[in-house]
Amino acid sequence: MIKGVGISIGLSRLFFQLIDNNIISAKDESIFDVQVIPMTNQYEVCAEVATKLREENINVQINMEEQKLGKKFKCADNLKVKYVIVIGDDEVKNNAVTLKNMFTGEQETINIEEAIDKIKKWKELRKEAK
DSSP: OOOOOOOOOOHHHHHHHHHHTTSSOOOSSOSOSEEEEEOSSOHHHHHHHHHHHHHTTOOEEEOOOOOOHHHHHHHHHHTTOSEEEEEOHHHHHTTOEEEEETTTOOEEEEOHHHHHHHHHHHHHHHHHHO
16 A cells, blocks of 8 residues: 545636736636536536537536636635626426626526527627627
């Protein structure tokens, strides 16, 4: 038997803490277009949503931290994520997602295909503006 000691830390948690304590600053844009926030234990639904987004070339991160919703939104805001997708029991039951625009504060509960369309349109506009 080989004895050993190890440690692991999530990169998103590390970067959130570094930004939150003003040790580093986020650029104007995040490397993620969307952060998925699970509000239910049905994590496979969140993974399916993330997979659909990735299939459409949308950069996505799932926030799996055990935190209150406000803290998760603050994390997304600090990372300059444009959209947050919240998936709770109601969304799972209705085969929907709640899409929140972190820049305007607008949110709506829609199906994943509509969310993908909105995110892709924003990405196209952002690309044209550069």
